[in-house]
Amino acid sequence: MGVALLLALIVAPEDADQGVSQRIFYIHVPIALTAYFCFGLGAWKALRLLWRGEERYDSESYVAIHQGTIFGSLTLITGSIWAKVSWGVWWTWSSNQLVLFLVLFLFYCAYFMLRFSLPEGPQRARSCAVYALFGVVLIPISFLAIRLAQDFIHPTVFTRNGPQMSGTMFLAFCVSWAAVTLLAYTLYRVELAGKRIDADLRELREALQ
Amino acid sequence: MSQGQYVAAAYGVVFVFVLAYVAIIAAKLARLQRQTAELLALAARRAQPEATEATRVREAVGEA
Numbered sequence A: 001m002g003v004a005l006l007l008a009l010i011v012a013p014e015d016a017d018q019g020v021s022q023r024i025f026y027i028h029v030p031i032a033l034t035a036y037f038c039f040g041l042g043a044w045k046a047l048r049l050l051w052r053g054e055e056r057y058d059s060e061s062y063v064a065i066h067q068g069t070i071f072g073s074l075t076l077i078t079g080s081i082w083a084k085v086s087w088g089v090w091w092t093w094s095s096n097q098l099v100l101f102l103v104l105f106l107f108y109c110a111y112f113m114l115r116f117s118l119p120e121g122p123q124r125a126r127s128c129a130v131y132a133l134f135g136v137v138l139i140p141i142s143f144l145a146i147r148l149a150q151d152f153i154h155p156t157v158f159t160r161n162g163p164q165m166s167g168t169m170f171l172a173f174c175v176s177w178a179a180v181t182l183l184a185y186t187l188y189r190v191e192l193a194g195k196r197i198d199a200d201l202r203e204l205r206e207a208l209q
Numbered sequence B: 001m002s003q004g005q006y007v008a009a010a011y012g013v014v015f016v017f018v019l020a021y022v023a024i025i026a027a028k029l030a031r032l033q034r035q036t037a038e039l040l041a042l043a044a045r046r047a048q049p050e051a052t053e054a055t056r057v058r059e060a061v062g063e064a
Helices: A001-009 A021-050 A055-088 A096-117 A122-135 A138-149 A166-209 B003-063
Strands: none
Touching: A001 A021, A001 A166, A001 B003, A021 A055, A021 A096, A021 A138, A021 A166, A021 B003, A055 A096, A055 A122, A055 A166, A055 B003, A096 A122, A096 A138, A096 B003, A166 B003
């Protein structure tokens, strides 16, 4: 993470068009991609739960979606800050990618409302898994929206001709992406371990009492 | 606000979020540690009367 910050804030050259504010790119895009990945992982674990019926996939799906919403919030906040510098507004409803990401984020926020409104058990796990699977449809739509709709407000950096940036900028981006992914993976493992220990302790308490 | 301040704000928000998340996880781990200690104490209390009973039986058999 330290190396990523060093590359993003000091080593990477300043963008000729956007100036210093372009450095938000190195944190905003990796966080957004990680959010997509977490939502996708949550849906994949949900599919495994429905397929195999193993209880552990429920908590894995839940933790992945929880991570996704955290990284999703950060995407929206860092994106808003960048929008304020570049476009002069905190938010614009005319960009399809922004609106679709917000829809995706709110969809997965509602996942928690569903989860905590149902009694614990296999039925809740299955209902949440089905909901998580429905949401995965929004991921490619949100990701490809800018290309499908020819949106000119939100910039497209990765085109069919490759990344539209210099070598150092691309290196800074790749390192930042790796760092954010590693951070998300670590947080995922720690939260999952906490959830499992919590469940084990509850079982142990019931057995002892 | 200057562009540099906006960049600092963006990175700062991420830092604060991660810090808050780690603090929440740390608090949860502390709660789990406390619960584990409670369960250990409960298990020890459960084991103690059984051990006392076993000692009494062994002593009675020894006397006989």
